[in-house]
Amino acid sequence: MSKSPTLVQGTLTLLILKILELDPRTGWAISQRLRQMSNETLQASHGSLYPALHKLEHEAWIRGKWQTGDGARPTKIYSLTAAGRRQLEVERAEWTKLSSAVNGILKSA
Amino acid sequence: MRWMQELLLKIRAVLFRSRVEREMEAEFAAHLDAETRDLIARGLGPSDARRRAAATMGRIELIKDDCRDSRGTAFWEHFRQDALFGLRLLFKNRTFTAMALTTMALAIGSTTAVFSVVDGVLLRPLPFRAPERLYFATFLNLRGHFDVMRSQSKLADYASYMGVQTFNLRGRDWPERISGSQVSANFFRVLGMAPQFGHDFAPDADRRGVTHTAILSHAFWRERYGGRRDVLGTQMVLNDVPYEIVGVMPDGFRFPSPEAAFWVPMTLDPRAIGDYWGISVCWTFARLHDGVPPQAARSELRAWTTRVHGMFPWRMPDSWGADTTLQPLRDELVAGVRDRSLLLLGAVVLVLLIATVNVANLMIGQTAARRAEFALRVSLGATPGRLARQLLTESFMLAIAGGVLGISLAFGFLALLKQLLPADTPRLAEVFIDRGIVLFAVAVSLASGLLFGTLPAWRARSQNLRPRLSRMGTRTDAVLVISEAAFATVLLVGAGLLLRSFWTMMHIDPGYRVQSVVTAQLSPDRTTAASLDKTLALFDAVRGKLGSYPGVTNVAAMTQLPLSVELIANSCAIEDHPRPPAAPQFVLWTTGVTPQLLETLGMRLLQGRGFTAADSKDTGLVVLVSRSMAEKFWPGRSPVGRRLRMVWQQDWRTIVGVVDDVKAYTLKGPPDWVDGQIYLPLTQVSAPPQGLALVALVGNDPSAFEQSIPRLTREVCSTCAVSKVARMATVVSAAAAAPRSLAWLVGGFAFIALTLAAAGIYGVVSHGVSRRTRELGVRLALGASPGKVAWLVVRSSLKQVMGGAAVGLAAAWAMAHWIASLLYGIGGHDAFSFLTPPIALVGVGLLASLLPMIRAARIDPARSLREG
Numbered sequence: 001m002s003k004s005p006t007l008v009q010g011t012l013t014l015l016i017l018k019i020l021e022l023d024p025r026t027g028w029a030i031s032q033r034l035r036q037m038s039n040e041t042l043q044a045s046h047g048s049l050y051p052a053l054h055k056l057e058h059e060a061w062i063r064g065k066w067q068t069g070d071g072a073r074p075t076k077i078y079s080l081t082a083a084g085r086r087q088l089e090v091e092r093a094e095w096t097k098l099s100s101a102v103n104g105i106l107k108s109a
Numbered sequence: 110m111r112w113m114q115e116l117l118l119k120i121r122a123v124l125f126r127s128r129v130e131r132e133m134e135a136e137f138a139a140h141l142d143a144e145t146r147d148l149i150a151r152g153l154g155p156s157d158a159r160r161r162a163a164a165t166m167g168r169i170e171l172i173k174d175d176c177r178d179s180r181g182t183a184f185w186e187h188f189r190q191d192a193l194f195g196l197r198l199l200f201k202n203r204t205f206t207a208m209a210l211t212t213m214a215l216a217i218g219s220t221t222a223v224f225s226v227v228d229g230v231l232l233r234p235l236p237f238r239a240p241e242r243l244y245f246a247t248f249l250n251l252r253g254h255f256d257v258m259r260s261q262s263k264l265a266d267y268a269s270y271m272g273v274q275t276f277n278l279r280g281r282d283w284p285e286r287i288s289g290s291q292v293s294a295n296f297f298r299v300l301g302m303a304p305q306f307g308h309d310f311a312p313d314a315d316r317r318g319v320t321h322t323a324i325l326s327h328a329f330w331r332e333r334y335g336g337r338r339d340v341l342g343t344q345m346v347l348n349d350v351p352y353e354i355v356g357v358m359p360d361g362f363r364f365p366s367p368e369a370a371f372w373v374p375m376t377l378d379p380r381a382i383g384d385y386w387g388i389s390v391c392w393t394f395a396r397l398h399d400g401v402p403p404q405a406a407r408s409e410l411r412a413w414t415t416r417v418h419g420m421f422p423w424r425m426p427d428s429w430g431a432d433t434t435l436q437p438l439r440d441e442l443v444a445g446v447r448d449r450s451l452l453l454l455g456a457v458v459l460v461l462l463i464a465t466v467n468v469a470n471l472m473i474g475q476t477a478a479r480r481a482e483f484a485l486r487v488s489l490g491a492t493p494g495r496l497a498r499q500l501l502t503e504s505f506m507l508a509i510a511g512g513v514l515g516i517s518l519a520f521g522f523l524a525l526l527k528q529l530l531p532a533d534t535p536r537l538a539e540v541f542i543d544r545g546i547v548l549f550a551v552a553v554s555l556a557s558g559l560l561f562g563t564l565p566a567w568r569a570r571s572q573n574l575r576p577r578l579s580r581m582g583t584r585t586d587a588v589l590v591i592s593e594a595a596f597a598t599v600l601l602v603g604a605g606l607l608l609r610s611f612w613t614m615m616h617i618d619p620g621y622r623v624q625s626v627v628t629a630q631l632s633p634d635r636t637t638a639a640s641l642d643k644t645l646a647l648f649d650a651v652r653g654k655l656g657s658y659p660g661v662t663n664v665a666a667m668t669q670l671p672l673s674v675e676l677i678a679n680s681c682a683i684e685d686h687p688r689p690p691a692a693p694q695f696v697l698w699t700t701g702v703t704p705q706l707l708e709t710l711g712m713r714l715l716q717g718r719g720f721t722a723a724d725s726k727d728t729g730l731v732v733l734v735s736r737s738m739a740e741k742f743w744p745g746r747s748p749v750g751r752r753l754r755m756v757w758q759q760d761w762r763t764i765v766g767v768v769d770d771v772k773a774y775t776l777k778g779p780p781d782w783v784d785g786q787i788y789l790p791l792t793q794v795s796a797p798p799q800g801l802a803l804v805a806l807v808g809n810d811p812s813a814f815e816q817s818i819p820r821l822t823r824e825v826c827s828t829c830a831v832s833k834v835a836r837m838a839t840v841v842s843a844a845a846a847a848p849r850s851l852a853w854l855v856g857g858f859a860f861i862a863l864t865l866a867a868a869g870i871y872g873v874v875s876h877g878v879s880r881r882t883r884e885l886g887v888r889l890a891l892g893a894s895p896g897k898v899a900w901l902v903v904r905s906s907l908k909q910v911m912g913g914a915a916v917g918l919a920a921a922w923a924m925a926h927w928i929a930s931l932l933y934g935i936g937g938h939d940a941f942s943f944l945t946p947p948i949a950l951v952g953v954g955l956l957a958s959l960l961p962m963i964r965a966a967r968i969d970p971a972r973s974l975r976e977g
Binding site: 026027028029031032048050051052054055057058059060063066073074075076081 | 114119135138140144
């Protein structure tokens with residue numbers, strides 16, 4: 001449940017898309033990757049991860065597929081769609097612009 | 110592609126909700142599993158690991174809700190929930206559902222049926238090619254005028270027809286009287302219609318000296334010729350003249366009237382001056398050429414009409430042609446029924462509104478009963494908006510179900526309506542329920558659903574914010590009762606006016622005998638009809654034959670029956686009322702009668718003498734005038750001995766008597782351009798009549814005589830056609846067909862409205878008693894008498910009914926001028942019709958409150974206090 005430090009609104013989408021850019025993963029794997037990538041500093045609560053995943057799926061940026069692996073339980077694997085790939089570029093560009101702008105303000109202040 | 114994935118997921122989320130939910134659960138379970146395994150791998154014990162994993166997962170139900178929201182289908186999911194819940198409720202409360210559905214279905218069904226008539230008669234384009242370019246030429250009624258326009262117009266094609274006339278159709282044994290229409294040769298071409306078989310009239314078919322041709326209507330062709338194609342080229346003999354059948358029109362072509370069994374060309378012959386420039390009236394319409402604005406065509410018509418004024422062989426009044434212009438053909442054709450149809454639509458819409466209010470009322474009763482459920486839902490976190498939505502969903506479901514039922518009822522109602530409406534309603538056969546009408550019904554259902562759902566929904570919101578309900582509740586009740594009473598009052602006033610007007614019409618003294626009189630139309634062959642002497646001899650023979658039938662005491666004849674909606678008018682000069690040379694003379698309605706007519710029909714002679722057998726073509730010309738004409742021209746003096754003449758004749762006719770007015774032409778009397786009515790002896794009419802209306806006075810039951818008339822007549826004249834055999838009472842009743850059907854239909858709607866209003870008032874009062882049980886109990890416990898408590902219950906609703914009635918009366922008063930043109934014998938502001946509805950409503954309101962009042966008076970204080 002810990003939310004610290006809080007994810008900036010909207011960055012979760014960017015991060016999910018970025019994580020799925022390399023290969024398809026389950027929701028749990030995404031949450032693990034999120035933690036690792038940020039050296040354990042970013043912990044997206046599952047309370048926001050899964051709704052975000054479902055939202056992205058409904059936006060058709062990612063696609064969920066059920067797989068029955070060697071284990072007994074079927075798991076849902078998310079992968080990036082072509083539209084998602086384009087969206088990732090859009091979000092990345094926007095983030096770069098935003099962060100450089102914020103950095104600029106912080107430096108000048 | 111992307112939108113397809115989006116759409117598929119949304120549809121899936123709504124339709125396969127449980128599967129989507131299961132998948133979500135499975136996904137979370139898989140997540141927990143993976144997390145647990147990971148923790149075990151990091152060295153935790155299985156049960157600790159499971160606990161930690163669950164803890165990091167957080168409140169799973171909240172996450173689920175967020176996930177559901179993220180599907181973007183929350184609206185539809187809620188709708189699904191509401192709809193399913195509503196459906197269960199509707200099935201559970203069967204009485205409520207049955208009442209609401211019946212009310213809505215009846216109201217929507219009748220509204221749809223009436224609207225389909227309005228649509229089919231008034232709104233739908235005429236079934237001709239490019240009907241929007243067709244215009245009716247008003248006051249273009251002379252063949253010469255039409256002929257000039259047809260040959261001279263550069264902007265439009267003019268065509269003409271002569272209404273529907275009857276002809277003697279020669280049969281195997283004796284002639285039959287059938288209806289047909291004389292039309293200009295280009296009639297069908299201008300309408301953009303062509304025969305289904307055969308060919309159209311030749312372009313010169315309306316000139317003198319060409320072969321006579323005829324085109325049959327589809328219905329007549331099927332009925333008379335068994336639908337055989339080889340009828341083309343054969344002959345039919347009309348008024349003893351052979352016509353070659355050249356074509357058959359397609360099914361459904363019914364212009365200018367469904368009665369027309371065939372069309373034959375009219376004759377346009379400039380040498381026949383009387384026919385060409387006067388006497389018979391024709392109706393003219395025009396098809397504007399592409400791109401011609403109506404205004405341009407109107408100016409052209411006016412310019413030519415001015416020139417035509419100078420072409421007349423005699424001097425026309427200066428005002429002639431001033432009103433000639435072009436109007437859209439459809440508007441002109443249905444002008445006579447527009448007011449009636451719209452009135453009917455207004456009446457049925459009022460019924461629909463009352464029905465809607467009633468259902469709203471029923472729903473409010475329902476929601477009051479569901480207060481516990483709503484309270485529970487609010488405490489579980491439902492917002493007032495969510496509750497309102499639940500109620501709206503339920504009312505929409507009711508409305509749609511009511512609409513579907515209503516549409517199926519509408520088919521039956523429309524069939525019934527077609528029976529009840531006067532048969533001469535134009536285009537009635539073209540009325541049917543199509544996709545557009547169904548869409549209309551669906552829209553009406555949804556609108557009424559919104560209407561009757563909004564009030565309870567709005568009330569449910571306020572109710573839950575303030576659990577103890579208060580003024581808000583009574584205020585909505587008041588709105589319901591007041592509006593119901595107001596709508597019902599308007600309808601009752603309208604129905605009262607129409608019924609009273611109809612009653613007046615039926616009970617007025619027509620000025621002639623209605624009982625024991627049998628009439629028939631006698632149409633002799635061409636040679637007889639062309640000679641007055643032969644016609645008179647024929648009548649004497651027929652009179653001898655019919656007069657010898659047992660029970661027949663009198664037989665007479667006249668040129669037109671009193672209510673035939675036909676009149677022969679003559680321009681007459683009156684000796685002591687000279688007119689300036691340029692001014693038009695007086696238009697007098699002229700009827701030729703035999704000496705026995707006054708006695709046979711029971712018409713009253715007020716002054717002077719009637720005609721006798723001595724008045725022949727060789728004696729002095731005599732004339733009788735009607736009372737109103739006598740009063741108009743010779744007020745306070747006797748007209749007997751004064752003289753008048755037809756403008757185109759030299760001989761003066763002397764007035765020998767005054768006859769009381771009769772209801773003739775229509776029950777409302779002749780058109781207002783008629784200056785007076787005169788009667789001539791049949792021996793002295795200026796032209797031989799084309800037929801005679803026989804009038805017989807029968808002492809005993811006339812039905813056997815009625816059946817014998819055609820046979821008896823044929824015995825003396827095998828070439829005569831006999832038609833329209835009917836009792837005078839039937840003729841009078843048929844003349845009142847339109848006001849009767851309108852009065853009964855609107856009266857029926859008013860009755861339904863009154864019943865609905867009674868049910869609504871009962872609902873409100875009864876609901877009020879249940880709501881106030883505790884308060885009334887306290888009053889009774891403190892010593893109020895049961896009568897006083899009962900009065901308390903009824904007082905407020907009675908006030909509301911009266912308030913509503915007052916509003917309704919004011920509205921009806923303001924709208925009365927619309928209905929006035931449809932009334933007979935009474936004004937639009939007839940006091941009786943305005944006084945009865947409020948009394949009836951209050952009476953019905955009291956009656957409806959009776960049961961709840963008794964219930965209120967019998968409240969047991971002890972019990973009500975314990976339970977409240």
